[in-house]
Amino acid sequence: MRPFLLVNSPLTCSKVPDSMHYALLITGSPYQTKACHSALKFLKAALLNPENTLDGVFFYEEAVLIGNALSQPPRDEIDLRKEWADLAKTHSIPLYLCIAASVRRGIINETESQRYELSQHSLSEGFQLEGLGTLIELMSTTSKIIQFR
Amino acid sequence: MNNTLIHLSSSPYSSLACKEGLDLALVLATFEQPVDLCLSGAALALLYDNQAPNKTDGKQLHKLLDGLEFYDIENIYVEKNSELMRAGNIWSGTKALDSEDWHALFSQYQHVFRF
Numbered sequence: 001m002r003p004f005l006l007v008n009s010p011l012t013c014s015k016v017p018d019s020m021h022y023a024l025l026i027t028g029s030p031y032q033t034k035a036c037h038s039a040l041k042f043l044k045a046a047l048l049n050p051e052n053t054l055d056g057v058f059f060y061e062e063a064v065l066i067g068n069a070l071s072q073p074p075r076d077e078i079d080l081r082k083e084w085a086d087l088a089k090t091h092s093i094p095l096y097l098c099i100a101a102s103v104r105r106g107i108i109n110e111t112e113s114q115r116y117e118l119s120q121h122s123l124s125e126g127f128q129l130e131g132l133g134t135l136i137e138l139m140s141t142t143s144k145i146i147q148f149r
Numbered sequence: 150m151n152n153t154l155i156h157l158s159s160s161p162y163s164s165l166a167c168k169e170g171l172d173l174a175l176v177l178a179t180f181e182q183p184v185d186l187c188l189s190g191a192a193l194a195l196l197y198d199n200q201a202p203n204k205t206d207g208k209q210l211h212k213l214l215d216g217l218e219f220y221d222i223e224n225i226y227v228e229k230n231s232e233l234m235r236a237g238n239i240w241s242g243t244k245a246l247d248s249e250d251w252h253a254l255f256s257q258y259q260h261v262f263r264f
Contacts, residue, residue, distance in 0.1 A: 025262065027166075061169050061264070101169060132176040139182075139260055140151055147262055 021053045022046060023138040025147045029062030030080055035148040036066050040083055042146070047091060055142050056094045057084075058135045059127075063148075064102040067095070069124035085126030099129040152183040154258040160191035162207045167192055170264025171213060178220035185224035186217075187254060188243070193231065198238040214240050226254060 024043065028035025039057070046052045059066055066081055073079050088095045103112055106122060109129050113121040123129065139145055155174045159166035177184040188195060200211045217225065229245040246254060255261055 027169075027264070060173070061166060100172070132173055133180065135173070136177060136180050136182060139153070145260060149263060 019051050019053065020144065021055050021142040023055050023142045023145045024057045025135065025145055026057065026059050026063040026066075027061040027147060027149045030066045032062065033149070036063060036080055036084070037078075039146075039148040040080070040087065042148075043087065043093075054091065054093045056096060056134075056138050057088070058096045058098070058130075058138060060098045060101055060132075060135070062105075064097040064105055064107050067097045067102065067107050067124050067127035069122050081124055085124065088126055095127045096130040096134050097123070097127050098135070099131055102129055151260075152185070152258050153177055153260040153262065154255065155184060155186050156255075156261060156263040157186065157188045157192035157195065158190040159264055161195040161210050162202060163191070165207075166264040167195060168208055168210060170262070171210060173262065173264075174217075174222060175220055178222050184222055185226065185258070186222060187226040187251075189228060189231065193227065196227070196240040196243065198240065211240065214242060217242070226251070 024039050026035050026039050030036040036059075043054060043057070046054065065071070066084060068081070071081065084095060087093070097107060099112070102108070102123070103116075107129070108116070108118060108121045109123040110121050112129065113119075155170050155177075157167050157170050159170075161167040171186075174184050174186055195210055195214070197211070200209065202209055214225070217223070225243045227243045227245055228251040229247050
């Protein structure tokens with residue numbers, strides 16, 4: 001498992017405010033890395049403290065594969081997509097998938113399906129396709145973004 | 150200041166990581182967010198001149214380097230004396246940092262993302 005990066009410098013965060021607003025950036029594949037698993041564990045731990053607010057999770061690169069509605073994990077293994085969707089729903093945390101990274105990997109919502117004149121769509125419920133501008137907005141509005149890769 | 154360092158460390162041709170890291174840098178710059186780049190490891194291959202990848206190899210990312218200044222991305226750092234940088238025929242727009250400055254670089258930004 002690769003360690004995650006704390007992406008805010010301690011120099012810029014010397015005083016930890018009472019209420020922390022976080023966002024997560026996940027870039028590691030749900031199949032080739034433990035990035036999505038580690039981020040989920042982190043999120044569960046962070047939510048134990050009511051002073052932590054998770055403003056959003058942005059999936060980029062291979063991590064967008066988490067939003068594939070057609071993937072079927074073996075029944076005796078963790079259903080990572082469902083775990084993410086359930087946790088996000090419980091805590092009203094938006095799960096964003098980078099639209100460009102998703103479309104090139106076949107994660108398509110209904111709008112994109114029409115745009116590309118396809119007959120199917122594959123985006124799982126609980127996830128939404130957004131541009132990188134949404135990540136940049138999260139970067140500007142939260143105290144800390146943590147990357148899992 | 151909301152400044153960002155994009156650290157490229159993956160080979161430009163073995164995965165999409167380099168391309169998607171550069172995409173993020175360009176979008177940040179488009180939104181007028183200060184962004185610098187640094188390259189290490191296999192990503193240094195991006196800097197070699199005379200690359201001619203075909204469609205199967207991947208996108209010609211080296212050509213993108215000359216366009217970075219138009220996005221106001223002007224700081225592209227590498228570590229001085231890194232093995233691959235000695236090979237010559239390297240894109241000339243990088244700033245080489247000695248080891249101490251290279252290691253200090255990562256604590257000078259509010260956000261550091263690695264690809």
